[in-house]
Amino acid sequence: MKLVCLDLEGVLVPEIWINFANKTGIEELCLTTRDISDYDVLMNKRLGILEEHNLKLSDIQEVINQMEPMEGALDFIEELRSICQVIILSDTFEEFAAPLMRKLRWPTLFCNNLIIDQQDRVAGYTLRQQDGKRKAVEAFRSTGCDIFAAGDSYNDVTMIQKADHGAFFRAPENIKEEFPNYPAVKEYSELLNLVKKFIKA
Amino acid sequence: MKLVCLDLEGVLVPEIWINFANKTGIEELCLTTRDISDYDVLMNKRLGILEEHNLKLSDIQEVINQMEPMEGALDFIEELRSICQVIILSDTFEEFAAPLMRKLRWPTLFCNNLIIDQQDRVAGYTLRQQDGKRKAVEAFRSTGCDIFAAGDSYNDVTMIQKADHGAFFRAPENIKEEFPNYPAVKEYSELLNLVKKFIKA
Numbered sequence: 001m002k003l004v005c006l007d008l009e010g011v012l013v014p015e016i017w018i019n020f021a022n023k024t025g026i027e028e029l030c031l032t033t034r035d036i037s038d039y040d041v042l043m044n045k046r047l048g049i050l051e052e053h054n055l056k057l058s059d060i061q062e063v064i065n066q067m068e069p070m071e072g073a074l075d076f077i078e079e080l081r082s083i084c085q086v087i088i089l090s091d092t093f094e095e096f097a098a099p100l101m102r103k104l105r106w107p108t109l110f111c112n113n114l115i116i117d118q119q120d121r122v123a124g125y126t127l128r129q130q131d132g133k134r135k136a137v138e139a140f141r142s143t144g145c146d147i148f149a150a151g152d153s154y155n156d157v158t159m160i161q162k163a164d165h166g167a168f169f170r171a172p173e174n175i176k177e178e179f180p181n182y183p184a185v186k187e188y189s190e191l192l193n194l195v196k197k198f199i200k201a
Numbered sequence: 202m203k204l205v206c207l208d209l210e211g212v213l214v215p216e217i218w219i220n221f222a223n224k225t226g227i228e229e230l231c232l233t234t235r236d237i238s239d240y241d242v243l244m245n246k247r248l249g250i251l252e253e254h255n256l257k258l259s260d261i262q263e264v265i266n267q268m269e270p271m272e273g274a275l276d277f278i279e280e281l282r283s284i285c286q287v288i289i290l291s292d293t294f295e296e297f298a299a300p301l302m303r304k305l306r307w308p309t310l311f312c313n314n315l316i317i318d319q320q321d322r323v324a325g326y327t328l329r330q331q332d333g334k335r336k337a338v339e340a341f342r343s344t345g346c347d348i349f350a351a352g353d354s355y356n357d358v359t360m361i362q363k364a365d366h367g368a369f370f371r372a373p374e375n376i377k378e379e380f381p382n383y384p385a386v387k388e389y390s391e392l393l394n395l396v397k398k399f400i401k402a
Contacts, residue, residue, distance in 0.1 A: 001295065001314055001329050081307040085295075094202065094286075106282040108309040110344065113202055128202050128345035139340040143311065144330035 002199050003140055004080060005133075005159060007151030008090035008109070011169050012073040013100045016064060016092055017046070023063050026053060047122050056120040057095060065099035076188035077104055084199055087140070089133040091155055093125060110136050134158035148198045150191060165198045167191065203400050204341055205281060206334075206360060208352030209291035209310070212370050213274040214301045217265065217293055218247070224264050227254060248323050257321040258296060266300035277389035278305055285400055288341070290334040292356060294326060311337050335359035349399045351392060366399045368392065 009015050021029035028049050036042040050060065080086050090097065090111040101109055110132070115124040129135055137147055137159045149156070149163035152171045160166030160182060168176060168184040169191055176184045185191050210216050222230035229250050237243040251261065281287050291298065291312040302310055311333070316325040330336055338348055338360045350357070350364035353372045361367030361383060369377060369385040370392055377385045386392050 001311065078307075082299075082303065085309050085311070087309060098283075102283065105306060106279075106308075108286050108288060110202065110286070110346075132344065136344045139344045142343075143333065143337045143340045144328075145311075 002084040003145040005149040010152035137162045202346045203285040204346040205287045206350040211353035338363045
């Protein structure tokens with residue numbers, strides 16, 4: 001069985017935190033692991049900012065619902081799902097991604113979860129597991145699947161390396177230079193062609 | 202992350218071989234493992250019958266395309282996909298299931314594959330792995346998912362037992378009697394309620 005594992009943000013939808021910061025005008029939410037290297041510290045900072053601005057999950061989802069998948073992403077994934085199996089592997093949170101997943105017609109998504117309290121506030125988060133993309137690819141391979149993985153950034157490298165085949169999609173130059181053994185494409189039509197070759201192989 | 206693993210035939214779509222036999226009038230294709238206990242012998246018998254009748258994959262898919270998901274199945278799975286992740290685990294073949302999966306809007310499906318030759322004939326088949334449903338549930342659990350599994354027959358028992366929670370859906374009386382510890386429901390609304398409890402737990 002042929003399975004394609006795709007990153008979400010930067011491949012099918014825009015970066016959710018950055019767009020959320022832009023749409024709400026809360027600049028502090030633009031902080032990334034480049035600014036605060038400890039992910040747990042960064043996430044708790046972000047959740048503190050949400051609380052400061054009294055943003056509940058429903059408010060957040062309303063803002064995210066104003067975002068759209070990247071141009072051509074829906075057609076791409078619809079065609080992909082008609083020719084092979086697809087699972088999205090992401091470090092985002094299911095509750096944040098939901099409005100965008102609906103617009104992509106609910107492809108299966110393996111990611112993390114927020115802890116929502118009785119008042120609909122974001123009280124915390126849980127990671128599915130450490131290094132979740134790589135471990136998911138390993139688990140899917142253990143079920144007898146051949147896997148093609150594609151993503152755009154450093155957190156996709158180990159899943160691409162563990163897959164049977166892989167590619168970078170709209171990755172920055174430094175990543176492409178560091179991992180020259182993988183094809184790097186910019187258009188969905190190119191990515192689809194790589195997957196079609198993988199399916200036939 | 203909450204993941205629901207569902208059997209396909211008998212839960213979302215009718216039994217494919219039996220319906221295919223009825224629609225084509227080829228009675229021999231009604232043979233099941235009750236008649237020929239060795240699955241490999243049975244499958245090779247079926248493939249021989251397809252060849253005898255000169256049925257190519259496109260002919261087979263055309264017949265299967267005349268089948269419909271079970272009444273209420275599409276609404277059920279659409280609602281399910283909006284509240285949690287879903288993967289269908291089936292012993293069928295991806296190539297047979299495709300027309301019905303399209304009608305269910307392409308939920309992710311882990312199953313087996315046919316070997317199709319250059320002339321579009323079914324030349325053989327490959328199993329993803331032995332005891333594929335159980336092993337898939339074990340693999341998904343290893344990625345940090347909580348799993349609810351549901352099916353209607355004996356080949357669903359091990360996946361239901363390996364899942365965190367499970368239920369039978371429209372299962373025959375003997376199965377319900379043999380495994381009385383699992384809820385057994387008949388309506389999609391009941392199954393949805395069990396899943397909603399599982400998600401909240």
